[in-house]
Amino acid sequence: xxxxxxxxxxxxxxxxxxxxxxxxxxxxxxxxxxxxxxxxxxxxxxxxxxxxxxxxxxxxxxxxxxxxxxxxxxxxxxxxxxxxxxxxxxxxxxxxxxxxxxxxxxxxxxxxxxxxxxxxxxxxxxxxxxxxxxxxxxxxxxxxxxx
Numbered sequence: 001x002x003x004x005x006x007x008x009x010x011x012x013x014x015x016x017x018x019x020x021x022x023x024x025x026x027x028x029x030x031x032x033x034x035x036x037x038x039x040x041x042x043x044x045x046x047x048x049x050x051x052x053x054x055x056x057x058x059x060x061x062x063x064x065x066x067x068x069x070x071x072x073x074x075x076x077x078x079x080x081x082x083x084x085x086x087x088x089x090x091x092x093x094x095x096x097x098x099x100x101x102x103x104x105x106x107x108x109x110x111x112x113x114x115x116x117x118x119x120x121x122x123x124x125x126x127x128x129x130x131x132x133x134x135x136x137x138x139x140x141x142x143x144x145x146x147x
């Protein structure tokens with residue numbers, strides 16, 4: 001603990017055995033990644049003007065690239081081993097990562113699965129709307145087969 005930088009976030013956890021310690025460490029690591037992603041998502045939307053109501057909203061298909069650029073600006077991008085090689089560079093690695101960010105954002109926005117793990121919409125930080133939903137709901141014939 002003393003070897004960590006002075007301003008580094010520190011967590012102390014106690015356990016009675018190594019197996020439980022490994023389980024708790026994995027859980028804490030997973031939660032850390034989840035919270036970091038949520039913070040990145042919120043920061044992306046604030047910096048892009050979507051939270052403050054300055055814009056009509058962001059399409060989900062563009063969210064991955066916005067998240068990617070936020071991570072790039074804040075030096076939070078993971079290393080792309082293949083894309084950093086001089087020869088045989090994987091030019092699609094960043095695109096695949098942006099697709100992954102889209103998927104994770106969709107999971108985050110998809111809904112709350114547990115009462116203790118509410119999504120950003122449930123806690124009032126986001127308002128999600130759907131393009132064309134009002135028009136679709138207004139057409140009675142569309143819903144005839146729904147029961």
